[in-house]
Amino acid sequence: MAEGRPKTLPVLPWMRNPVDIELFDNCPLGFIPLLDPRLMEALQKMDIQSLFPVQVAMWQETIGPGAFERDICVNSPTGTGKTLAYALPIVQILSTRKIRCLRALVVLPTRDLALQVKEVFDAIAPAVGLSVGVAVGQSSIADEVSKLIEHPRLDMFSAFDPEVWQTKLQSSVDILVATPGRLIDHINTTKGFSLEHLCYLVVDETDRLLREAYQSWLPTVIQLSCSKNQAGFKEDEIVSSTLNYLTTIRRGGVERGFKGKCYPRLVKIIMSATLTQDPSKLSQLDLHHPLLLTSGDRRYKLPEKLESFKLICESKLKPLYLVVLLQELRGEKSIVFTSSVESTHRLSKLLNLFGELPCKVKEYSSLQHQSVRSKRLKAFREGKIEVLIASDAMTRGMDVEGVRNVINYDMPTYVKAFVHRAGRTARAGNKGRCFTLLRKDEVKRFGNILSKAGMMVCNVHPLPANSVERLRPVYSSALEKLKQSLDSKRGRKYSVRLNSAEAGEK
Missing domain, CATH: 3.40.50.300 (P-loop containing nucleotide triphosphate hydrolases)
Structure with missing residues (x-):
């Protein structure tokens, strides 16, 4: 503000x-x-x-x-x-x-x-x-x-x-x-x-x-x-109400100082x-x-020891920028957030086809059975998986010790989403970093989100020189494999949505 x-x-x-x-x-x-x-x-x-x-x-x-x-x-x-x-x-x-x-x-x-x-x-x-x-x-x-x-x-x-x-x-x-x-x-x-x-x-x-x-x-x-009707009852009287198969019995009465409140409250x-x-x-x-x-006089508040960074990237090379960032983080425990369950699935498959990552990457989404998610979360906690790809549905309240980085692959739409995403790291007084990948036309909107969240400073994170260009051939190969996979498993209507300009995006 x-x-x-x-x-x-x-x-x-x-x-x-x-x-x-x-x-x-x-x-x-x-x-x-x-x-x-x-x-x-x-x-x-x-x-x-x-x-x-x-x-x-x-x-x-x-x-x-x-x-x-x-x-x-x-x-x-x-x-x-x-x-x-x-x-x-x-x-x-x-x-x-x-x-x-x-x-x-x-x-x-x-x-x-x-x-x-x-x-x-x-x-x-x-x-x-x-x-x-x-x-x-x-x-x-x-x-x-x-x-x-x-x-x-x-x-x-x-x-x-x-x-x-x-x-x-x-x-x-x-x-x-x-x-x-x-x-x-x-x-x-x-x-x-x-x-x-x-x-x-x-x-x-x-x-x-x-x-x-x-x-x-x-x-x-x-x-x-x-009880539905508390007024006029003594404390020891019984009031009953029925809803479907459940019968509720609760003492009625008026709580001292607050008219109309049942007792016990x-x-x-x-x-x-x-x-x-x-x-x-x-x-x-x-x-x-x-x-x-x-906490304080702000409506929204981020963890005290959180550092925030933004990466300005070309839209059609967005997945490649993410790959380079993950290489730079060298296997640190991280969560990557996308804008949808479908985007989570596609991005996870693309990264696993890349073959140039120093970490194990897995999808974590509502498309999976509960038992699969539980096993995957356990493996993430134990360090057997270094990177989870998830959507906003997975942001609320999840507590995993040792998460060093949060990466917004897709920019959060609202300040609440940013607060909950960023809150997966820098927990319990520990340090943490939040990276956000942005197209040039998203920079101003993201600045507004940061100001509402009370984040006054967000540094630009530079990637190593020529790192993106060096990996272009590998990226093209992985992208082609992903298209073939989606063609064979889910039909052409899925692969049509996936082109070089929007790979891994919603």
């Missing part, structure tokens, strides 16, 4: 005076107040010796004086530790539970991200006797049901009375990590799946979840977690690196006296 430009205030009053996360410092585990010793030990096994500022701020507003009295919205850069920021206080509070039932629900937009978040919960929840489940469609719904719902032992009464037997169904998990579509499947079809005891709802990657309807999962969850935690300010979207969350935690 240019100096002197008037600062626009958010429409919603509660967003105008946020708590600045940057005012908090890293805090050693031994100085975290009220932290359960069992959780401290679990964190140390994860090689965590202190909490990051966003985690300290969240602890203050949940376990500390804040005591979850308000819904919490966190707008913090990628790689700052937001997952553990909400996982740790939720696990700490639920560690005192006496009866197992579903009390915390975490909703994320993609399977890969949901599985990643479950790994964080799996690392700390068992230490205090909590069970974590996942509902993402990775396996059949029957397999998920067997892990989420506990069936009672058959006795002489329930064996002959199906209604009595079904009323004894109960949750096998205390915490559920889910994607919206599979969550709705369980709500509509799974006997015994109930939200009647739900206390905590985490909406991670909020912008994307609010932008796409996902079978109206949010109003459904809110409706089933809260469903606490909501909203997480994003690019939190929307659109009142119409945020109203869907039905937030209770929300508190905003954010």
